[in-house]
Amino acid sequence: xxxGSTAIILLSGGIDSATVLAIAIEQGYECHALSFNYGQxxxxxxxxxxxxxxxxxxxxxxxxxxxxxxxGGSALTSDIEVPKDGLTxxxxxxxxxxxxxIFLSHALGFAEAxxxxxxxxxxxxxxxxxxxxxxxxxxxxxxxxxxxxxxAGVEGDEFTIHAPLLQMSKVExxxxxxxxxxxxxxxxxxxxxxxxxxxxGECDACRLRTAxxxxxx
Amino acid sequence: xxxGSTAIILLSGGIDSATVLAIAIEQGYECHALSFNYGQxxxxxxxxxxxxxxxxxxxxxxxxxxxxxxxGGSALTSDIEVPKDGLTxxxxxxxxxxxxxIFLSHALGFAEAxxxxxxxxxxxxxxxxxxxxxxxxxxxxxxxxxxxxxxAGVEGDEFTIHAPLLQMSKVExxxxxxxxxxxxxxxxxxxxxxxxxxxxGECDACRLRTAxxxxxx
Numbered sequence: 144x145x146x147g148s149t150a151i152i153l154l155s156g157g158i159d160s161a162t163v164l165a166i167a168i169e170q171g172y173e174c175h176a177l178s179f180n181y182g183q184x185x186x187x188x189x190x191x192x193x194x195x196x197x198x199x200x201x202x203x204x205x206x207x208x209x210x211x212x213x214x215g216g217s218a219l220t221s222d223i224e225v226p227k228d229g230l231t232x233x234x235x236x237x238x239x240x241x242x243x244x245i246f247l248s249h250a251l252g253f254a255e256a257x258x259x260x261x262x263x264x265x266x267x268x269x270x271x272x273x274x275x276x277x278x279x280x281x282x283x284x285x286x287x288x289x290x291x292x293x294x295a296g297v298e299g300d301e302f303t304i305h306a307p308l309l310q311m312s313k314v315e316x317x318x319x320x321x322x323x324x325x326x327x328x329x330x331x332x333x334x335x336x337x338x339x340x341x342x343x344g345e346c347d348a349c350r351l352r353t354a355x356x357x358x359x360x
Numbered sequence: 361x362x363x364g365s366t367a368i369i370l371l372s373g374g375i376d377s378a379t380v381l382a383i384a385i386e387q388g389y390e391c392h393a394l395s396f397n398y399g400q401x402x403x404x405x406x407x408x409x410x411x412x413x414x415x416x417x418x419x420x421x422x423x424x425x426x427x428x429x430x431x432g433g434s435a436l437t438s439d440i441e442v443p444k445d446g447l448t449x450x451x452x453x454x455x456x457x458x459x460x461x462i463f464l465s466h467a468l469g470f471a472e473a474x475x476x477x478x479x480x481x482x483x484x485x486x487x488x489x490x491x492x493x494x495x496x497x498x499x500x501x502x503x504x505x506x507x508x509x510x511x512a513g514v515e516g517d518e519f520t521i522h523a524p525l526l527q528m529s530k531v532e533x534x535x536x537x538x539x540x541x542x543x544x545x546x547x548x549x550x551x552x553x554x555x556x557x558x559x560x561g562e563c564d565a566c567r568l569r570t571a572x573x574x575x576x577x
Binding site: 205207208209210211213214215216217234238239240241242243244245247248249251252253254255256257275276278280281284285287288289291292293294296297 | 422424425426427428430431432433434451455456457458459460461462464465466468469470471472473474492493495497498501502504505506508509510511513514515
């Protein structure tokens with residue numbers, strides 16, 4: 144147990160990060176959630192993140208605004224269309240250039256400023272390995288760089304990047320979350336919901352979600 | 361020469377980044393400047409960055425807003441006082457937690473989105489080695505992580521982080537910049553200028569600037 148230790152949890156409002164928050168709480172961390180308003184197509188995921196953060200009584204929830212739309216380059220931050228024809232090989236157009244290194248770097252700044260040395264991120268390389276920044280090699284390299292980039296790191300008070308879902312399937316993730324009291328009705332997966340926030344049911348994120356719950360129920 | 365290649369230049373408005381911009385231009389790159397409005401104590405450095413970017417006819421200049429003040433932790437982003445008693449040993453309170461890894465990560469996203477594979481940063485480990493994220497070890501580690509974090513990197517179209525000032529003294533930097541047409545009257549170094557933008561003359565940045573120009577003139 145890590146009672147008395149503080150952690151930063153990257154919280155997107157989806158299945159994975161909600162589960163990671165519950166795992167970090169179970170491990171005894173005082174959890175500070177960090178979400179980003181980065182010009183994503185819809186604000187539903189931030190509303191979901193708020194609801195999840197409240198549900199789990201986090202110590203604080205910071206929503207940080209970033210201007211990733213200044214350069215675009217992704218279906219999630221520009222007018223490129225979200226694909227709805229099913230999962231394909233290779234890195235999808237919903238890839239946001241450098242997103243996880245940007246998010247982790249901000250989490251690192253937040254962590255160092257408040258004295259936290261543990262950062263949790265819900266990346267997962269099994270069910271959906273299309274994104275380069277969801278792989279273990281990236282997480283390991285980031286952790287090493289973080290400890291060279293910071294005052295705390297170079298002074299030997301090192302940061303740890305936790306990616307507890309890395310080797311779990313979506314079904315395993317949801318099963319674990321249900322044991323830990325995650326309310327998945329609060330989570331939001333769709334890349335392209337309608338104006339009322341209803342999921343499209345056809346994007347990659349909707350397909351993965353639906354397939355996973357179908358296996359569990 | 362790198363004619364036809366595009367580069368991102370992190371441009372703060374100070375002596376070092378202005379010189380780096382001139383070096384990248386001399387090397388033949390089409391240069392896109394990136395500055396950050398991160399809640400620093402004054403906006404003078406952004407005005408300086410704009411003037412420098414125009415002076416060197418950059419292809420574009422993006423000023424990206426970040427909310428590093430959400431967590432503070434530095435004399436530059438909170439109400440901690442800027443020290444004015446002269447340079448001291450160790451990492452100064454003007455250190456902003458994780459700043460350069462955050463800035464480089466954003467530059468990486470910008471670069472990938474527009475097809476640039478070269479990123480220039482004006483870190484300098486000689487005259488002022490107090491900041492952990494101004495060292496060569498950090499730059500090398502970031503470059504490796506960047507190539508694991510991105511679609512381009514994992515596809516073998518790798519990014520290079522250039523830190524041409526790393527081993528130069530402030531006097532060498534200014535001498536080189538003068539050869540390349542940098543107008544240092546446009547640059548801004550002070551951590552804590554008055555309301556009219558006049559430098560305090562007493563913070564570490566002012567002291568280093570004054571000492572360097574005294575040696576050159």
